[in-house]
Amino acid sequence: MKPCETLIVSPPPHIKSGVTVPTAMRDVLIALLPVTLTSVYFYRLNAVFIVAVCLAAAALTDLTIRRILGRPSSVSDGSALVTGWLVALCFSPTGAWSWWTAAAATFIGVGLAKEMMGGLGFNRYNPALFGRACVIILAPLFVLLNPEFSELAVRFPMPDAISTATPMALLKQGMQGPAYLRLFLANAGGALGETSALALILGGVYLYLRGHICWRIPVSLVGTVVALTAILGRDPVVHALAGGLLLGAIFMATDWVTSPVTDQGKIVFGVAIGVLVVVFRLFLGPVEGVAFSILIMNGFVPLIDGALRRLKFGEVRGAALVRKAA
Amino acid sequence: MTTRTFRAGIHPPAFKERTMAREVMDIAMPEELVIPLHQHTGAPCGPLVKVGDEVLAGQKIGDSKSYVSAPVHASAAGVVKAIEPRLYFTGAQVSSVVVTVAKEQKMAPLPPGKRADDATPEDIRKAAREAGLVGMGGAAFPTAVKLSPPPDKPIDTVIVNGCECEPYLTCDHRNMLERPSEIIGGARLLMKAVGAKRCVLGIEANKSDALGLLGDAIKDETGMDVMALEVKYPQGAEKQLIKAVLDREVPPGKLPMEVGALVHNIATTIALYQAVTQGMPLIERVLTVTGPAVANPQNVRVKVGTSVRHILEQCGGAVNAAKVVLGGPMTGWAQSTLDVPVVKGTGGILALTPDLAGPDGHLACVRCGRCIKDCPMFLYPNFIGLYAEAHQWDKAESWGALDCFECGICAYVCPSRRPLVQFVRTAKAQITARRRSA
DSSP: OOOOOOOOOOOSSSSSOOOOHHHHHHHHHHHHHHHHHHHHHHHTTHHHHHHHHHHHHHHHHHHHHHHTOOOOOOOGGGHHHHHHHHHTOOSSSSSSOHHHHOOOOOOIIIIIIGGGGGGGOOOOSHHHHHHHHHHHHHHHHHHHHHHHGGOOHHHHHOTTOOOSSSSSHHHHHOOOOOOHHHHHHHOOSSSSGOOHHHHHHHHHHHHTTTSSSOOOHHHHHHHHHHHHHHHHSSSSHHHHHHHTTHHHHIIIIOOTTSOSHHHHHHHHHHHHHHHHHHHHHHHSSSSSSSHHHHHHHHTTTTHHHHHOOOOOOOOOHHHHHHHHHH | OOBBBOSSSSSOOOTTTTTTTSEEEEEOOOSSEEESSSOOOSSOOOSSOOOOOOBTTTOEEEEOSSSOOOOEEEESEEEEEEEEEEOOSOOEEEEEEEEEEOOSSSBBOOOOOOOOOOOOHHHHHHHHTTTTOOOTTTTTOBBHTTTTOOOTSSOOOOEEHHHOOOOTOOOOHHHHHHHHHHHHHHHHHHHHHHTTTTEEEETTTTTTHHHHHHHHHTTOOOTTTEEEOOOOTTTTHHHHHHHHHHHHOTTOOOGGGTTTEEHHHHHHHHHOOOOOHOOOOOOOEEEESSSOOOSHHHHHHHTTTOBBHHHHHTTTTTTTOSSEEEEEETTTTOOOOOOOOOOTOOOOOEEEEEGGSSSOOOOOOOOHHHHHOOOOOOOOHHHHHHHHHTTHHHHHHHHTTTGGOOOOOHHHHOTTTHHHHHHHHHHHHHHHHHHHHO
């Protein structure tokens, strides 16, 4: 026998599951397809264009920033593309949208919030929401910039029936929102990622079945919003289905890197975001309360993880207390 | 049939079909045996022979005065060629007796066997010690020590471990099919040695033939049950098996006797029966030779001390092997060379082709939580790994590093391919070294 004389030595295990970061990111992109297709149905080429701009911006940012930092490109792991796609879904092609705003949000998300923080796994804040929130805060800057770039603006024809007011804005103005069923199935108005609750839930179920997310964060988050708005005499169904709540609960708050890893921690995280969302929506100004709520709670994740540990196999509650005190 | 199990764990593909239906084969005697003097948990043995001595098969060639130890025996007759440090499967150099095997094989006079019914608990322990019995499931803890629980820890149930939850391995499965009477005889001896009234043969539900065969065979035995367990890794890990069978949890840092249980592997049970009834020392064992690189995968009976190279040659060779593992794929040890002996605790030789051999580069932890969800000890492997990387050993310990038994699940499921078992091992070594120096 003439075996290979160089044998590979590595620690166990010597078999691995098929799930890797790239396959998981591919699954997230698949899960985003239903709501993206709904938005394309409503906004036509405008939606396609936003997604394309953000994907391109994400890939370019990854390449350039990582080159500057002396790291190999990580476009192939798919995480930058997921961030870019999620940023795109936060934008609405109606109103004062411009493609460079979306590109800037993507650049801030992928470049600043993620790569400059150490890359995938080291970012404290959800990159997509961080980028989106920065653009909201920098709105005055874009008001200043937009006329300078107006010649670069791209607009595709939009079907006539699209209303510019989002359901959440209508609600704030005390006006009649769309019917429940329409809100649930598909409704234009608002960001790309807010066009269909059903499509978002489909994506969430897919991620759940693939084992990438667990039910705890989305259910506790949406449950809290529903319960609190009902108690406070508002319409819980509209608050659950409209605006960015489901997009945030299913795709943003469940982001692996920026959410707690402990089971109890996930519940606390979801409930806290839910409370903040209700506070933002009912008592404070910005319409994008979900984004800010999630970002605020992102900051608390290490604290939550450290405080809420499960018991080890064979450990009893009393012994755990003794261990902590010792 | 309802199957019982523990919480968490994973369902890796079994890869057992290559060898599970093939009867155990004897292989040709090698020309040379390398018999390590330290094949067990506990104190190493000193040699009882010197270079140039003639030895007979079954002759004791190494022993120790320590309580936690197990003697070693010559697996074949021959001449002692050398006593020197040789490469052991863990990568360490272990003092070993090298025997040039004689053409004519002669057995040493063995201690007289006893009828199983006549053996007293003390006889059983003594026979286990004299025969050099150790746990053959991998941990290699001296059997005689396990059979001597202190009087304040009564054992009510013996569990014979027929789970064989590691993918690829089928040697326990074959043993169950081919030697049921010795397993039952050994189980009786285990019960008698520790005064247990009950014995459960825990077998994963995918071995329905073994479940049926042993179920029939124990019909007339009092206090003995066969229990089908869910096919899930690590069903055969001691604490998880006790949880599944008895619904008792062994506390962190404690032994099974804490909850009145004793677990022994199938092969050990057979070896105990042979040791007590025939005075037969542990000089050979059945192991699975398998993996996509092996030309003729099968279960073989080999002498302790046979080189991996010889065994692979006897199984048609492994020309395309890029990685050779001793043990199972989840917990086994990758070898740097084929010139390493199999020992009492070796349950398998796994030869993997280049496409399956890695090594994988790894990414940062993305906090997906899969390792936490699947950890059968309910630890936080991700944090242990991160703090081990950062050399923050206290924090690694606080997240449970010392409670890990290295089943490998965390690293198996990690989408970033992080070497979490290696991180845990580093953390454990550092934590214990610090304790010793403190």
